[in-house]
Amino acid sequence: MAISKSKTGVLLVNLGTPDSTKTGDVRKYLREFLMDGRVIDFPFIPRWMLVNLIIAPFRAPKSAGEYRKLWTDRGSPLLFHTADLKEKLIQKLDPEKYLVSMAMRYQNPSIEKGLEELMKAKVKKIIVVPLFPQYASATNGSVIDKVMEIARTWQIIPEINFISNFIDHPLFLEAWTELGKEMMAKDDYEKFVFSYHGLPERQIRKGSVEGYCQLGACCNKYGPKNQFCYRAQCFQTTRLVAEKLGIPQEKTLTCFQSRLGKDPWIQPYTEDIIHNLAKEGVKKVLVFSPAFVADCLETTIEVGQEYKEEFIELGGEKWDLVPSLNSSDTWVDCVKDLVESRS
Numbered sequence: 001m002a003i004s005k006s007k008t009g010v011l012l013v014n015l016g017t018p019d020s021t022k023t024g025d026v027r028k029y030l031r032e033f034l035m036d037g038r039v040i041d042f043p044f045i046p047r048w049m050l051v052n053l054i055i056a057p058f059r060a061p062k063s064a065g066e067y068r069k070l071w072t073d074r075g076s077p078l079l080f081h082t083a084d085l086k087e088k089l090i091q092k093l094d095p096e097k098y099l100v101s102m103a104m105r106y107q108n109p110s111i112e113k114g115l116e117e118l119m120k121a122k123v124k125k126i127i128v129v130p131l132f133p134q135y136a137s138a139t140n141g142s143v144i145d146k147v148m149e150i151a152r153t154w155q156i157i158p159e160i161n162f163i164s165n166f167i168d169h170p171l172f173l174e175a176w177t178e179l180g181k182e183m184m185a186k187d188d189y190e191k192f193v194f195s196y197h198g199l200p201e202r203q204i205r206k207g208s209v210e211g212y213c214q215l216g217a218c219c220n221k222y223g224p225k226n227q228f229c230y231r232a233q234c235f236q237t238t239r240l241v242a243e244k245l246g247i248p249q250e251k252t253l254t255c256f257q258s259r260l261g262k263d264p265w266i267q268p269y270t271e272d273i274i275h276n277l278a279k280e281g282v283k284k285v286l287v288f289s290p291a292f293v294a295d296c297l298e299t300t301i302e303v304g305q306e307y308k309e310e311f312i313e314l315g316g317e318k319w320d321l322v323p324s325l326n327s328s329d330t331w332v333d334c335v336k337d338l339v340e341s342r343s
Contacts, residue, residue, distance in 0.1 A: 007099045009118030009126040010339050012086055013143045014294060016106030017076040021067045027060035033106045038142040041203060066301050081294035084327035092336045099123060111146050125159045127342045129335060131293050133172060134233035135165040136199060161342045167237045171334035175325050176290060177244040183322050189286040191277060192247050194238040195303055196291040198256035198265040204231055215266060231266050237290050258298055274307060278314035288322045295324045
């Protein structure tokens with residue numbers, strides 16, 4: 001009698017979302033998210049006081065209102081787009097070889113639940129895919145850290161592989177190129193803005209190799225010394241996508257959004273870019289958000305609505321957002337290749 005072969009487990013992990021738009025659920029999400037020492041890298045006590053006594057109590061009601069603007073009949077876009085990606089990936093991968101699960105780093109479905117599903121199926125190997133193109137300690141690093149924290153409690157630990165980043169994967173670039181071309185066919189845009197989620201400067205400096213990072217022109221080239229610098233990876237993503245789209249360098253801008261607190265974050269800030277474009281008399285802008293593979297609060301609301309309103313108020317005419325990859329066929333093919341290349 002032939003012995004059935006064990007499968008390889010695949011765990012797709014995105015950031016997370018509140019369970020609902022109720023203020024209590026949003027507050028719960030913010031507390032878990034911001035208490036992560038890789039997100040707010042302060043010592044535990046001051047971090048606890050900042051999050052539980054200041055940020056969560058006062059930010060939750062406003063954030064709940066923002067989530068209500070985002071929510072659809074299917075719930076949180078970040079959650080259902082990740083679920084759609086999972087289902088399409090299952091159809092692409094050999095069911096005899098792979099078992100696919102999904103999780104959110106914060107809230108539900110949890111990484112614990114996703115790993116438990118794979119371990120119950122007695123997989124021989126686990127491939128963890130943090131769905132963040134550019135490596136950052138606060139995203140990819142946090143997912144890796146959480147998986148290792150859970151796995152070290154197991155009596156038997158199978159082989160575990162992590163995808164740390166995929167900014168130069170041909171299909172990742174092609175997926176953005178397809179979406180960009182579709183939008184560019186609709187109008188003659190004057191400038192192309194690539195807006196990424198920001199990080200505190202101190203986090204970039206902590207990961208600097210031999211003091212290489214200067215948070216400036218060092219990101220104009222991408223190589224061994226800055227291959228894990230989040231800022232450098234963002235600039236490299238912009239260069240690669242713009243090149244495939246044939247966008248001239250002088251029409252391309254890279255910037256960073258979603259600041260929190262008063263400490264300096266990596267620059268240039270998206271808000272400053274908006275003001276500069278308006279001063280220059282630029283009227284039509286197309287915006288990409290290549291740090292996000294699924295539409296979410298930071299893309300749909302922050303970039304797509306709030307920044308648009310600001311640009312229009314300053315005299316601009318058009319601020320269009322390229323949708324995220326979500327579950328586009330080319331993006332699914334990219335994730336399939338990432339998985340199979342580690343099998």
